[in-house]
Amino acid sequence: MTDAAITGVVPPANEPLTTADGRPLKSALARAERMRRVKAMLLVLPLLLFIGVSFLFPIALMLFRSVDNPLVADHMPRTVAALEAWDDRSELPDEAVYAALVADLAEAREDRTIGRLATRLNYETGGLRSTITRTGRRAARLEPPFKEALIDLNEDWANPETFATIKRLGNRLTDVQYLAAVDRRYDVNDNIVAQPEVRQIYVSNFIQTLWMSIIVTVACLVLGYPVAYLLSILPLRYSNVLMILVLLPFWTSLLVRTTSWIVLLQTEGIINDVLVWIGILSDDGRIQLIFNAEGTVIAMTQILLPFMILPLYSVMKTIPPSYTRAAMSLGANRYYAFWRVYAPNTLPGVGAGCLLVFILAIGYYITPALVGGQDGMMISNFIAYHMQRSLNWGLAAALGTILLLGVLILYWVYNKLVGIERLKLG
Amino acid sequence: MTGQNDHLVRFREVQKSYDGETLVVKNLNLDIARGEFLTLLGPSGSGKTTCLMMLAGFESATHGTIYLGDHPINNVPPHKRGIGMVFQNYALFPHMTVGENLSFPLEVRNISKADVQKKVERALEMVQLSGYQHRRPSQLSGGQQQRVALARALVFEPTLVLMDEPLGALDKQLREHMQYEIKHIHENLGVTVVYVTHDQSEALTMSNRIAVFNDGVIQQLDAPSDLYEKPENAFVAQFIGENNRLKGHVRDMNGSSCRVELDNGQGEVRALAVNVTGSGSPTTLSLRPERVAIDPVPGSLPNHFEAQVEELIYLGDHIRTRVNVCGTDQFIVKVPNAHGHASLKEGSTVTVGWEIDDCRALDA
Ligand SMILES: Nc1ncnc2c1ncn2[C@@H]1O[C@H](COP(=O)(O)OP(=O)(O)O)[C@@H](O)[C@H]1O
Ligand SMILES: [Mg+2]
Numbered sequence: 001m002t003d004a005a006i007t008g009v010v011p012p013a014n015e016p017l018t019t020a021d022g023r024p025l026k027s028a029l030a031r032a033e034r035m036r037r038v039k040a041m042l043l044v045l046p047l048l049l050f051i052g053v054s055f056l057f058p059i060a061l062m063l064f065r066s067v068d069n070p071l072v073a074d075h076m077p078r079t080v081a082a083l084e085a086w087d088d089r090s091e092l093p094d095e096a097v098y099a100a101l102v103a104d105l106a107e108a109r110e111d112r113t114i115g116r117l118a119t120r121l122n123y124e125t126g127g128l129r130s131t132i133t134r135t136g137r138r139a140a141r142l143e144p145p146f147k148e149a150l151i152d153l154n155e156d157w158a159n160p161e162t163f164a165t166i167k168r169l170g171n172r173l174t175d176v177q178y179l180a181a182v183d184r185r186y187d188v189n190d191n192i193v194a195q196p197e198v199r200q201i202y203v204s205n206f207i208q209t210l211w212m213s214i215i216v217t218v219a220c221l222v223l224g225y226p227v228a229y230l231l232s233i234l235p236l237r238y239s240n241v242l243m244i245l246v247l248l249p250f251w252t253s254l255l256v257r258t259t260s261w262i263v264l265l266q267t268e269g270i271i272n273d274v275l276v277w278i279g280i281l282s283d284d285g286r287i288q289l290i291f292n293a294e295g296t297v298i299a300m301t302q303i304l305l306p307f308m309i310l311p312l313y314s315v316m317k318t319i320p321p322s323y324t325r326a327a328m329s330l331g332a333n334r335y336y337a338f339w340r341v342y343a344p345n346t347l348p349g350v351g352a353g354c355l356l357v358f359i360l361a362i363g364y365y366i367t368p369a370l371v372g373g374q375d376g377m378m379i380s381n382f383i384a385y386h387m388q389r390s391l392n393w394g395l396a397a398a399l400g401t402i403l404l405l406g407v408l409i410l411y412w413v414y415n416k417l418v419g420i421e422r423l424k425l426g
Numbered sequence: 427m428t429g430q431n432d433h434l435v436r437f438r439e440v441q442k443s444y445d446g447e448t449l450v451v452k453n454l455n456l457d458i459a460r461g462e463f464l465t466l467l468g469p470s471g472s473g474k475t476t477c478l479m480m481l482a483g484f485e486s487a488t489h490g491t492i493y494l495g496d497h498p499i500n501n502v503p504p505h506k507r508g509i510g511m512v513f514q515n516y517a518l519f520p521h522m523t524v525g526e527n528l529s530f531p532l533e534v535r536n537i538s539k540a541d542v543q544k545k546v547e548r549a550l551e552m553v554q555l556s557g558y559q560h561r562r563p564s565q566l567s568g569g570q571q572q573r574v575a576l577a578r579a580l581v582f583e584p585t586l587v588l589m590d591e592p593l594g595a596l597d598k599q600l601r602e603h604m605q606y607e608i609k610h611i612h613e614n615l616g617v618t619v620v621y622v623t624h625d626q627s628e629a630l631t632m633s634n635r636i637a638v639f640n641d642g643v644i645q646q647l648d649a650p651s652d653l654y655e656k657p658e659n660a661f662v663a664q665f666i667g668e669n670n671r672l673k674g675h676v677r678d679m680n681g682s683s684c685r686v687e688l689d690n691g692q693g694e695v696r697a698l699a700v701n702v703t704g705s706g707s708p709t710t711l712s713l714r715p716e717r718v719a720i721d722p723v724p725g726s727l728p729n730h731f732e733a734q735v736e737e738l739i740y741l742g743d744h745i746r747t748r749v750n751v752c753g754t755d756q757f758i759v760k761v762p763n764a765h766g767h768a769s770l771k772e773g774s775t776v777t778v779g780w781e782i783d784d785c786r787a788l789d790a
Contacts, residue, residue, distance in 0.1 A: 320515060320517065323517055323519060325482075325484055325504070325511075325517070326518075327519070327530070328483075328484075328505045329482055329504055329505070329507075329509060329510065329511040330531035330582070331505050331508070331531050331582065332534050333505050334505075336534065341519050344521045
């Protein structure tokens with residue numbers, strides 16, 4: 001033992017503390033804690049692995065897929081190489097490029113990859129699918145000079161833009177999907193320009209998605225706040241019943257609910273019937289409440305309401321009634337006491353509820369798909385469309401990445417403004 | 427006491443029931459004088475908080491009338507009563523600074539900014555927290571929060587301040603310190619205080635008068651010294667301070683004193699007839715441990731018994747002695763640790779004695 005340990009004299013502040021047998025206190029502590037930490041790690045390891053495999057890995061894959069572009073580089077290598085030398089975009093490329101093109105397409109047809117190739121190029125420039133497949137079918141029989149032969153076959157081969165597209169897609173990494181996701185594209189000179197008006201759908205849909213999510217969030221807050229308040233002040237046996245009602249949406253099948261919304265909301269539905277019966281609406285002024293944006297908002301508000309109520313409730317539950325009473329004893333009337341004292345203390349719950357509902361709403365898929373109709377679509381419906389129908393996974397990934405980025409930015413802003421540690425979810 | 431106009435608060439036949447089945451407060455009649463420090467003391471659940479809440483306006487009286495000054499206030503909402511209140515958990519607004527907490531009642535009253543600042547500073551000075559204006563309540567210790575709550579309840583200069591177990595969350599030392607501080611503030615400001623506690627020593631320290639509550643009824647309303655020395659019933663005697671209890675029946679009455687036959691047949695005690703109806707009525711005799719003499723001069727005291735020393739506990743200033751006397755072995759005698767005090771031994775036989783006036787015959 002050292003003297004310090006025996007006499008209890010504390011060493012000077014700049015010397016590290018040591019244990020009784022002279023080992024540095026820090027390392028002794030670390031050793032003592034290590035075993036415990038390892039055990040704790042082992043306990044959570046399965047979950048970490050599961051999250052890694054089922055969550056982080058797919059997200060990484062998505063990020064990669066949104067910029068990954070192997071098709072053209074792999075299956076038209078000769079054309080891509082020949083196009084390296086093509087600089088003057090106002091002129092058509094020379095014979096070498098056309099020859100390479102014919103060779104590539106013939107081989108692609110042989111390998112049966114031409115379909116995918118055609119689809120990929122078609123995403124970029126509409127109409128290229130048929131050009132490619134038709135050319136591929138004839139490629140084996142074409143005679144040089146290929147330039148004239150191809151132009152003869154299809155006028156797309158007389159358009160420099162076609163080659164600009166092929167050259168651009170020859171890069172293995174590409175940002176065209178992100179451009180497409182914000183309604184932009186490259187023109188023949190590789191300048192970024194807006195898509196033609198008929199193809200501009202994503203930006204306006206991002207805005208619509210944002211807008212609908214905001215409306216849903218506000219609606220949930222307005223409807224959920226009084227319910228949460230009631231829950232927090234009712235005696236237990238009533239609040240339990242109310243809580244069950246709040247959680248009921250979790251317990252009923254979405255399809256059952258969708259059916260009932262249709263019954264309720266359609267033009268000939270109960271709500272319209274009642275409004276007509278009361279005389280608020282005329283019989284031919286019935287309003288469409290489903291299969292449009294309004295329907296989506298109504299249905300999503302109902303589904304997401306519990307996610308607002310629960311965090312609000314958990315915060316309100318911890319606010320002692322004595323706050324309001326104190327405010328009133330100090331001379332504030334009921335409303336002033338609520339506004340100045342009660343409401344500010346519910347802000348962490350409001351923040352958490354709004355964040356949760358908004359994030360869930362912005363990526364919501366199933367409800368808009370079921371009751372959204374044409375103009376109630378949200379961005380996730382487009383993502384699903386590109387994943388399942390058009391099979392343009394790259395674009396789906398780009399749209400998804402933008403969505404993810406938006407959520408992360410929101411999270412970051414919330415953290416800056418309120419602080420994530422103040423988030424109370426239940 | 428004083429005329430009716432000196433009473434700031436009057437409870438008249440007030441009853442309260444929460445569930446329509448049981449009365450939590452039963453027929454309360456209570457007058458509180460201006461400038462008085464009145465404490466409601468009683469065990470938990472005896473209805474103290476309920477009384478305070480009715481006065482503050484957060485609970486309505488089921489029956490009866492409460493007057494503030496000359497006006498019934500049953501239908502006046504809490505924020506118009508102008509009563510300051512200190513809550514048990516302080517109820518400081520966590521999202522406001524100390525300064526904002528204190529200016530809250532002033533802003534509500536539309537007092538000019540300059541005056542607000544002055545009053546806030548003065549109130550903080552009063553509780554010795556000058557310079558803490560910009561702290562948040564969470565950055566203060568329990569005792570400091572307590573003082574802020576006190577300052578906030580006083581800053582708008584109410585004539586009446588209610589406090590519901592305001593020191594309950596503090597440790598013993600701080601609690602005693604705050605007791606004196608509150609008492610001094612009360613004396614300096616002349617404000618009327620209604621104070622609720624279940625701690626009898628706190629009540630004895632601070633109050634002008636104490637209303638002892640049990641089961642929704644005021645058992646006794648008196649000054650602290652009277653309450654301790656002249657309890658009127660067995661509950662008060664038991665609740666305030668320590669007392670030895672002997673059960674018996676009145677044999678006969680003789681003016682203010684009576685003779686009581688102990689139920690266990692272990693003798694007859696002469697006592698002061700306080701709360702007995704006449705001969706034959708059952709009674710509980712109450713005797714303070716410090717009023718019992720050990721080995722008194724024979725014949726000097728009217729009550730004189732032999733006792734076995736069962737246990738001695740040394741407590742510094744006195745020795746707590748448990749003796750077996752009159753058939754009970756839970757009889758406590760406090761022997762002061764004065765110079766030349768009787769040196770007792772466990773198991774030895776002594777005599778104990780007491781005066782008639784110190785032994786009160788109360789209800790059974
Ligand atoms: N809000 C309430 N609802 C129903 N019963 C209550 C309520 N507040 C108090 N009580 C009941 O009234 C009785 C007295 O309570 P209280 O006035 O708080 O007593 P104390 O403050 O003396 O401890 C208790 O039995 C308690 O259970
Ligand atoms: Mg109480």
